Amino acid sequence: xxxxxxxxxxxxxxxxxxxxxxxxxxxxxxxxxxxxxxxxxxxxxxxxxxxxxxxxxxxxxxxxxxxxxxxxxxxxxxxxxxxxxxxxxxxxxxxxxxxxxxxxxxxxxxxxxxxxxxxxxxxxxxxxxxxxxxxxxxxxxxxxxxxxxxxxxxxxxxxxxxxxxxxxxxxxxxxxxxxxxxxxxxxxxxxxxxxxxxxxxxxxxxxxxxxxxxxxxxxxxxxxxxxxxxxxxxxxxxxxxxxxxxxxxxxxxxxxxxxxxxxxxxxxxxxxxxxxxxxxxxxxxxxxxxxxxxxxxxxxxxxxxxxxxxxxxxxxxxxxxxxxxxxxxxxxxxxxxxxxxxxxxxxxxxxxxxxxxxxxxxxxxxxxxxxxxxxxxxxxxxxxxxxxxxxxxxxxxxxxxxxxxxxxxxxxxxxxxxxxxxxxxxxxxxxxxxxxxxxxxxxxx
Amino acid sequence: xxxxxxxxxxxxxxxxxxxxxxxxxxxxxxxxxxxxxxxxxxxxxxxxxxxxxxxxxxxxxxxxxxxxxxxxxxxxxxxxxxxxxxxxxxxxxxxxxxxxxxxxxxxxxxxxxxxxxxxxxxxxxxxxxxxxxxxxxxxxxxxxxxxxxxxxx
Numbered sequence: 001x002x003x004x005x006x007x008x009x010x011x012x013x014x015x016x017x018x019x020x021x022x023x024x025x026x027x028x029x030x031x032x033x034x035x036x037x038x039x040x041x042x043x044x045x046x047x048x049x050x051x052x053x054x055x056x057x058x059x060x061x062x063x064x065x066x067x068x069x070x071x072x073x074x075x076x077x078x079x080x081x082x083x084x085x086x087x088x089x090x091x092x093x094x095x096x097x098x099x100x101x102x103x104x105x106x107x108x109x110x111x112x113x114x115x116x117x118x119x120x121x122x123x124x125x126x127x128x129x130x131x132x133x134x135x136x137x138x139x140x141x142x143x144x145x146x147x148x149x150x151x152x153x154x155x156x157x158x159x160x161x162x163x164x165x166x167x168x169x170x171x172x173x174x175x176x177x178x179x180x181x182x183x184x185x186x187x188x189x190x191x192x193x194x195x196x197x198x199x200x201x202x203x204x205x206x207x208x209x210x211x212x213x214x215x216x217x218x219x220x221x222x223x224x225x226x227x228x229x230x231x232x233x234x235x236x237x238x239x240x241x242x243x244x245x246x247x248x249x250x251x252x253x254x255x256x257x258x259x260x261x262x263x264x265x266x267x268x269x270x271x272x273x274x275x276x277x278x279x280x281x282x283x284x285x286x287x288x289x290x291x292x293x294x295x296x297x298x299x300x301x302x303x304x305x306x307x308x309x310x311x312x313x314x315x316x317x318x319x320x321x322x323x324x325x326x327x328x329x330x331x332x333x334x335x336x337x338x339x340x341x342x343x344x345x346x347x348x349x350x351x352x353x354x355x356x357x358x359x360x361x362x363x364x365x366x367x368x369x370x371x372x373x374x375x376x377x378x379x380x381x382x383x384x385x386x387x388x389x390x391x392x393x394x395x396x397x398x399x400x401x402x403x404x405x406x407x408x409x410x411x412x413x414x415x416x417x418x419x420x421x422x423x424x425x426x427x428x429x430x431x432x433x434x435x436x437x438x439x440x441x442x443x444x445x
Numbered sequence: 446x447x448x449x450x451x452x453x454x455x456x457x458x459x460x461x462x463x464x465x466x467x468x469x470x471x472x473x474x475x476x477x478x479x480x481x482x483x484x485x486x487x488x489x490x491x492x493x494x495x496x497x498x499x500x501x502x503x504x505x506x507x508x509x510x511x512x513x514x515x516x517x518x519x520x521x522x523x524x525x526x527x528x529x530x531x532x533x534x535x536x537x538x539x540x541x542x543x544x545x546x547x548x549x550x551x552x553x554x555x556x557x558x559x560x561x562x563x564x565x566x567x568x569x570x571x572x573x574x575x576x577x578x579x580x581x582x583x584x585x586x587x588x589x590x591x592x593x594x595x596x597x598x
């Protein structure tokens with residue numbers, strides 16, 4: 001059983017990394033093999049949250065996709081993007097910074113890919129009007145979306161998975177990760193000012209073109225927009241309170257999405273068609289493959305190795321936290337961060353059981369979110385989300401931006417992305433490490 | 446009735462190296478729906494419709510909503526034209542086209558047009574040489590004639 005589960009896991013990972021076959025196909029086939037070889041029973045796969053599909057993650061993702069799909073129809077995202085460009089008074093560097101901040105804030109609440117898909121068309125138009133190269137803008141947005149997505153529980157799938165596994169709520173992420181991301185954004189954009197501040201110059205004619213744009217014409221459906229804003233506001237309020245109210249985040253998101261679907265008058269057939277089903281099935285397949293490795297004991301072996309290497313104790317996991325930021329960062333630049341976090345989650349859970357379980361007497365999420373474990377989860381999140389910035393294929397948002405740029409006639413080579421992405425990854429990982437070290441191991445907040 | 450007897454043989458034909466600017470002129474000066482891109486031996490390489498021309502001129506990211514934000518002046522259009530005026534017919538053309546043979550029946554052409562929702566079918570010999578085109582209108586006229594509605598002219 002152990003070797004069957006290991007073989008399925010290793011082969012699936014290898015094929016996903018090689019990108020020879022679509023990752024959803026690989027994950028689903030691997031999941032089917034896990035069940036067919038009886039590594040997991042179908043009951044484990046569909047009904048056991050530790051071994052099978054984490055439906056909290058799936059429904060949270062579906063619900064947020066539904067809300068965004070309906071909101072996109074109002075034209076509000078194009079409005080915000082054009083308004084942002086005008087706020088920069090046509091100054092190319094100011095526009096770059098404003099776009100970065102808007103992308104980061106939007107990504108904290110929306111899916112990263114969705115955010116870049118919404119802002120990139122306007123960026124291409126603005127760059128054309130300004131007669132500047134759109135590539136630095138597009139890469140900046142991909143980086144900003146990956147950074148901003150790290151700030152909240154719902155910003156990036158790894159956070160949704162970590163929150164669900166470790167029983168951490170929206171407020172936990174807001175208190176622990178959002179300050180780190182604000183700090184990282186400030187330092188990164190100061191670094192960007194040094195690089196781009198003086199290089200981006202345009203004439204008055206080009207600036208005037210941006211100011212002549214009319215953002216008010218872009219709102220397609222003001223009534224629907226009003227409904228969307230109310231529901232989104234209530235949903236975010238629900239996220240802020242879900243821990244206290246005793247709801248899972250998926251419950252809050254589903255309540256928001258289904259209410260919006262009910263009052264929007266949109267055709268559910270069309271709205272549901274636009275949900276990214278391949279991504280969701282990729283998640284389901286992965287959960288089952290990794291559940292197989294948990295049950296067969298492979299993850300247990302890994303967690304023993306990690307304990308032997310980093311010597312975590314019930315009082316401090318300093319070395320583990322520091323190693324985790326770098327290990328996750330490097331791994332996520334190479335492997336998709338979703339399978340990476342899906343693997344690390346049960347590993348850290350087993351580690352917590354071995355190191356903290358016997359002395360604290362706690363189990364499940366209460367054990368996983370023990371104060372000694374917390375910095376390790378934050379290290380995993382920061383590393384996994386920020387590491388994706390390293391290469392053109394490190395995160396889905398990067399892949400999308402490269403694709404859109406090529407379609408617009410500005411191909412971005414792997415090396416060119418690396419030139420921007422690698423230094424930013426290095427910088428943000430160093431800041432993350434310093435943040436975790438200072439906050440949890442020096443100041444003890 | 447065979448296609449051979451109803452196809453038009455006077456077609457707008459260009460080589461693959463013709464530029465967007467020249468294509469725009471060709472399109473303006475003719476009454477056919479398609480421009481046919483052929484090689485030196487008149488083998489059909491691709492077709493260009495008014496849709497292809499408009500799609501080339503407007504960048505993909507400028508959707509109907511985003512276009513509303515732009516001021517209504519010639520500068521935007523001229524800028525778009527300048528960006529693509531040197532693109533060639535070979536780059537713009539649609540390579541996947543549905544065609545018929547001169548000896549195919551008019552019913553086959555009618556079914557093809559209905560299936561694909563297209564307006565004109567190029568007529569090709571077995572070796573791919575372009576010999577004519579049959580339009581939706583020509584088929585409709587033939588249909589009307591068969592049903593007993595003779596042209597007044």
